[in-house]
Amino acid sequence: MKQQSKNKIILCKIMKYIARYRWILVLSLFLAASSSLLSLYLPILTGEAIDLIVTGKMMNYEGLTQVLLRMAGVILVVVICQWFMNVCNNRMTYGVVRDIRHDTMDKIEQLPLAYLDTHPAGELVSRMIADADQFADGLLMGFSQLFTGILTILGTLVLMLVIHPLITLVVVLITPLSLFVASFIAKKTYTLFGEQAKTRGEQTTLIDEMIGNEKVLKAFSHEDEAMEEFDEINERLEKVSLRAIFFSSTTNPSTRFVNGLVYAGVALVGAFAVINQTLSVGQLSCLLSYANQYTKPFNEISGVITELQNAIACAGRVLELIDEKPQIPETDSAVVLQDAEGNIDLSDVCFSYVPEKKLIENLNLSVTPGMRVAIVGPTGCGKTTLINLLMRFYDVNHGEICVDGTNIKNYTRHSLRTSFGMVLQETWLKPGTIKENIAMGKTDATMDEIIKAAQEAHAHSFICRLEHGYDTVIGEDGGILSQGQKQLICITRIMLSLPPMLILDEATSSIDTRTEIKIQEAFARLMNGRTSFIVAHRLSTIREADTILVMKDGHIIEQGNHESLIGNNGFYANLYQSQFQ
């Protein structure tokens, strides 16, 4: 029941999208009706023509010509109707799906990071692309087959009734048998396919594990054992598959047999009727051809309905995304943060990702322009969270964060974020050229500026060694570049855009220590006069900071510069010493 009302809501939403194409829809329905009814008229005409051919009598050529001409006309109209209907349906379906995708993307850009962080990218992509695509397929099938199918069945029934009610009864009585047989086999095979899927899954897991780690397998000479395990599953799969495939393949022959029965029944009753003069030979031939076609739309419709149910489920997943709550919209009074000085104040900030698990509590911090702030602490202590709050990727639950004396909620998000230069541990490069990637923060940069930035980040020499230099196209996820090289490119971005404030979250974690030292010099120059936040686990990189925040469980437990913290002999001193033990 609940599922049904949910489906209704989804259908309503789909209807709204379709409504934009309502004239095309009306046209398409009209064309579908004309083409399916006219194509039912053809067997009647054929029957009439056959009745005009009577052995041993004077042939009525004039009548025959008329009937055949009428046939030609009907064929022409049907062809045109069908083609236009298909074109309309294509237009409508792909249009609807494009609109839905468009709205999804619009929504994604407005969703808070809290949503995107908790939903894996793969899942969202599969909703926006694969689910939307499946929905398109289902919708197209629905448009083009459901309506015509129903009309064809109804039309056939009516026409058969008009021609000969008794024969219609025969057809109506026997056809359910075909549906019954089909659904019986479908139920049987469902469990078999389930078993097959399970065994197949087992085998895929094994293949994934063994072949995915083939190198480990070889290092331990484990090949024979793996083969044994594989063989065992493979044999089981063979047996299950054989049964599943065989049983499912009995559907067509069985329904074909039942259709054969219908055909024989019509032939029998029809032939007797012709002898009794209640039917002509042409009408019999017409009824036989109806009997042949009658079951086809039934099978089609049951296929379409499964397909449509699937499509609605897919649409539901996509539309759900559109209905997600967007981030708090910007107020009209939001100001643009320009040339920030770098005064940052956090007062009484509380934040948690989930209400049950408190993370940051009553955090207070005051940073003056040009200050270098390092944040250290064990994993999960809230370092990265603090950065999420500064960039307003997440909003604080309580308290406020001010930049240059104004609450960050009163700035436009765009201006706040572009005032910070951010380098993260997880590097992300856009598919495109290296040049485009570097110039992300400053799209109008000249080549000289780009090269200069790359030189400062010590990325220039490796970029030059690539086949096409700065024009080298990097694929999804950086492709050919090593993790360290990707990080260097991300650093170059910042070196180019020179934002007034900096956030470096494990920015050099994948770079070997020697190169890191060289980059540190460039960073030092960059940080000069800019408020910066540095998160790092290598303590050597944070010794130079003006102030070090030692965080634990969402609180700042120690604060001071390197020397004073070592002198305190507290948490930081312990952490620092442990790397030499």
Added chain:
Amino acid sequence: MKYLLKFFHGYKKECIMGPLFKLLEASFELLIPLVVVKIINDGIGNGNKSLIIQMCLIMVALGLIGLICSLTAQYYSARAAVGFAAKVKKALFSHIQGLSYTEIDTIGTSAMVTRMTSDINQLQSGVNMTLRLFLRSPFIVVGAMVMAFTIDRKAALIFVVVIVLLSAVVYGIMLITIPMYRKVQEKLDALMKVTRSGLQGVRVIRAFGLEQNEKQEFEEANTALVKKQVLVGRISALMNPLTFAIINTGIAWLVWTGALQVDHGILTQGEVVALVNYMSQILVELIKLANLIVIITKAAACAGRIENVLKMESSMKEGDCSESKNAPVSVDFHEVSFRYAKALGDALNRISFMAAPGSVMGIIGGTGSGKTTLINLIGRFYDVTEGYVQVDGRDVREYTYEALRGMIGIVPQKSVLFTGSIRKNLQWGCADATDDELWQALKMAQAEEFVRGKEGGLDYEVTQGGTNFSGGQKQRLAIARALVRKPAILILDDSASALDYATDAALRKAIREMNPSPTLFIVSQRTASMMHADQILVLEEGEAVGLGTHEQLLLSCEVYKEIYESQYGGAVPEGSRP
């Protein structure tokens, strides 16, 4: 395709019986219109009711025999297809086991998994459909035509024209649309790429305020996709109306010709009805055939990809020396150079060193300096390009793989555990190790404590990918696995990276105290891990830039000194300076 044919061996009977029974079924189907002729001409014409009943019973009988034939055919086809696929899968799996690292690198892991799973599944259904339909559909089309010829030659010519036209339309549209559908798929992939990349980089995109750019790029890809879809849709939308037109025009023409023939006394009314019936049978089968061709093309592409893997031969030849030692052995590199297949430069260049039995060898260098490549040569996972590697004074190429690798315990950079109990995982190192030996190895690997804490201890189940263990725990289990085999050579490839300094030190101490203690290779970026090694090899971009003890290198090797200082800076605590 040819190469795979041999896997049909043992299914010859099925491959012949399947299509044969399908042909039988089709023949019975072709007889039905003739029965109808009999009903119309003799039954109705002479008012012979018992003949009509007889004929209808014959129709039912024909249907029943057809059903039995068809079921038999389906069974044989399924058996042949499933059996064939199982055999190919087995051969492929075993073939992959025999490939060397070079080939594994060339093919790529994910490609191999695809070959083993979806490619073979598609091949299976391709074979199944081919056996079922490939003979049946053309047979019905041709059969209908032949039957038409037996009735009347002039009318049958219409069949020839209709079949030619229909084939032209069906295959013409397919030929045009298949490459177009491929383009649609490309556009879909492009859209997917834009979306995925935009989602993965959402933090950076928002940090740079580039949301509008992303939206625009998405919209462009979205529109490009829809344009292609509508275009190909317009052409494939022609298929149904055109085939409908051809068949029905054919019927009209047939009726006209039939009328003339009847007038000349050559044909009867019933025969005209039969001809019309045959004409209707053609269309369904032609469309089935068209779909079958699509399936076969796809399956053939899969078969080609599978074949390429099967044809790939291992680039290494196994030696025949099966002598394997338990005691520590020496490892010597003589002017060893190595280059990866298709790489432009050498990954290792003229490396030489000698590690005495039981000694500790440290290998240090930045990312991409060739550390892992070097240790992969010891177990002969790759063959050297120049020079030679000796283990126990014998070239590694002389050993059998099992003898050579049996001497080596390796802990790879990325710790991999497999589904199954901890015991099963550890026994990868040595299949007949007792529980006592396993616990001993766990103790040395500093893993005893947490394994004891798990429910069931050694019987605790590892989930796929070892996700129920932390990175450090996985690493320690991988170390224990290598220790279980009491190796003559132990290689730790940056294996302590997830361990804290204290655990790392305890582990190294435990290994030194092993009796006999193996020849040990420690690969690391941390100088702390190898300060006490007998020799340290410093690598930079494939070149050996230093070889000696910690103290010697601090004096003589600039690179080593820089690495050391970058990790300790000025503030070096007492006792760690030479």
